[in-house]
Amino acid sequence: MDRTVDRRDFLKLAGLGGVVFASGLGVAACASGPKGRAEYGSEDFYFVQLSDTHWGFEGPPNPDAHGTLPKAIDAINALAQPPDFVVFTGDLTHLTLDAEVRRARMAQFRDVASRLKVRDVRFLPGEHDASVDRGKVYQEFFGPTHYTFDHKGVHFLALDNVSDPRGAIGQEQLEWLATDLANVDPTTPIIVLTHRPLFDLAPDWGWATADAGRAIELLSPFPRVTVFYGHIHQENHRMTGTIAQHAAKSLIFPLPPPGSPDHKPIAWDPAQPYRGLGWRQIETGEKSQPVEIHEFAVQGART
Numbered sequence: 001m002d003r004t005v006d007r008r009d010f011l012k013l014a015g016l017g018g019v020v021f022a023s024g025l026g027v028a029a030c031a032s033g034p035k036g037r038a039e040y041g042s043e044d045f046y047f048v049q050l051s052d053t054h055w056g057f058e059g060p061p062n063p064d065a066h067g068t069l070p071k072a073i074d075a076i077n078a079l080a081q082p083p084d085f086v087v088f089t090g091d092l093t094h095l096t097l098d099a100e101v102r103r104a105r106m107a108q109f110r111d112v113a114s115r116l117k118v119r120d121v122r123f124l125p126g127e128h129d130a131s132v133d134r135g136k137v138y139q140e141f142f143g144p145t146h147y148t149f150d151h152k153g154v155h156f157l158a159l160d161n162v163s164d165p166r167g168a169i170g171q172e173q174l175e176w177l178a179t180d181l182a183n184v185d186p187t188t189p190i191i192v193l194t195h196r197p198l199f200d201l202a203p204d205w206g207w208a209t210a211d212a213g214r215a216i217e218l219l220s221p222f223p224r225v226t227v228f229y230g231h232i233h234q235e236n237h238r239m240t241g242t243i244a245q246h247a248a249k250s251l252i253f254p255l256p257p258p259g260s261p262d263h264k265p266i267a268w269d270p271a272q273p274y275r276g277l278g279w280r281q282i283e284t285g286e287k288s289q290p291v292e293i294h295e296f297a298v299q300g301a302r303t
Helices: 003-014 068-077 099-113 136-142 171-181 212-219
Strands: 019-023 045-050 086-089 121-124 147-151 154-158 190-193 225-229 236-240 243-247 278-284 291-297
Touching (some): 045 068, 068 099, 068 278, 086 225, 099 136, 171 212
Parallel strands (some): 045 086, 086 121, 225 243
Antiparallel strands (some): 045 278, 147 154, 236 243
């Protein structure tokens, strides 16, 4: 089955606007515009990234706070060909200092996410989920805060840069990363999934990882590395040496770009509901040089 045709048909049927970014897995800078590959290798696949759902949030920035995630799930479930897996890159729930409320929100989020008709759904914590208790409650529901897995020739690394309240990966996890990478063939494509950016985007706003430089140093010998993260509630595409780093939109409210006077949520616009909210598909594979990123907007008026 031709995936490109499937997604074009889906775009027409669902009315979703897709924007594609091509990243050479650490070789080429990202470029906007519709791009299609002439053919797909037998090991090519795609997955979906969702981020910053902040389940439990209520307030004017999103009067449909409990409806946005289900709308995105409905859109993903309607895809003609389901993704190989779905990953949530952090801030599954909104921050609370009450452990029982945190536990209730985790349970509610888990139940909503279970509506995805995808066999493999993976999770990462955000600082809203894990910084207060170093991921204790998060792990009760979703398991380890950092891990690796391999899929069709691509090595995936899920890094935890939020359980440490300083916004650091930490020495123990960096040693774990070094040990893991020592066993990875240098030609293997690597995709890093994390919550905060692995560079200083806006440190004063917490849009950074305290010890990102060490992680980048460990990853830099590999020529095909791409990082996908959340946290900043907007798209951002940046090269760190040869490593492409791509931020995802949020599913709760957008935040202003770096350099703005403040980073308060952007106000809800009734004339443009769900503006700035979205999710993405990522196409890649062992035999594919580029990673293709398809951005989708959340659709549907609030009822």
